[in-house]
Amino acid sequence: MPRLSSVAVCCAATLLTCAAHAGTIGVHLASVHLPQRHFNNTNPGLYYRTDAGWTAGAYRNSLRRTSAYAGRTWDWGRFSLTGGAVTGYTEEVQPLLVPSVRVVTAHGMTARVAFIPRVEKRIESHVLHLTVEY
DSSP states (O other): OOOOOHHHHHHHHHHHHHTTSSSEEEEEEEEEEESOOSOOOEEEEEEEEOTTOEEEEEEEOTTSSEEEEEEEEEEETTEEEEEEEEESSSSSEEEEEEEEEEEEEETTEEEEEEEEOOOSTTOOOEEEEEEEEO
């Protein structure tokens, strides 16, 4: 089992603390790499977004490492954009800019698909990523 970084532990503690307040709790599920490569497509993780848009989370990334991120999410109807910083890749901390769209809402749950553009030469794929929010 992979070790969690101190940043991931801090994000998890923040998520648990924030969960007691209003906001959105999300679960990272899976990804599809375009074009397909031998990357990890199972990306379990959690995130929390406040009603003001502040967002923090952690997940198992495509390189089979733990990533933690924090930033801000802006919503425009079904569409959102999250900007911030993420760990767990080639650079210790790198910028994060991820657009997403709400695709289905039922019984208080929302499925969201995010588009993660290729940000490193080493990862020669764009990514579609699925989350579920409550």
